Amino acid sequence: MVTLAETVRLVGAALGAVGGALVALEFFQQPSYVRYDPEYDSWDVDIAPAEVTEHTWLGRTGGLLVSAGFSLLFVGELL
Numbered sequence: 001m002v003t004l005a006e007t008v009r010l011v012g013a014a015l016g017a018v019g020g021a022l023v024a025l026e027f028f029q030q031p032s033y034v035r036y037d038p039e040y041d042s043w044d045v046d047i048a049p050a051e052v053t054e055h056t057w058l059g060r061t062g063g064l065l066v067s068a069g070f071s072l073l074f075v076g077e078l079l
Contacts, residue, residue, distance in 0.1 A: 004079060005076050005077075005079035006076070007076075008072050008075055008076035008079060009072070009073055009076030009077070011072055012068075012069045012070070012071070012072025012073035012074075012075075012076055013069065013073065014069070015065045015066075015068050015069035015072065016065070016066050016069025016070060016073070017069075018062075018065055019061075019062045019063065019064070019065025019066035019067075019068070019069055020062065020066055021062070022059065022061055022062025022065065023059055023062035023063060023066065024062075025058055025059075025062075026055065026056065026058050026059030026062060029056060029058070031054075032051070033045060033046055033047050033048075033051070
């Protein structure tokens with residue numbers, strides 16, 4: 001039977017792994033202010049401060065899961 005401390009540590013590690021994967025996927029997304037024109041084979045960077053989206057919900061959720069995973073790992077060690 002798995003003890004409570006081991007269960008909390010395993011859940012924390014699983015959350016951290018899923019969160020890390022989501023953060024890694026965030027790095028492969030094209031920013032909202034970069035456009036590619038295949039006709040001219042050129043990239044355009046149009047920055048309007050009101051319209052720039054730095055991070056998506058994918059990265060934010062991943063960061064939250066990583067922090068929750070670290071918290072559960074810490075609590076599991078204390079138990």
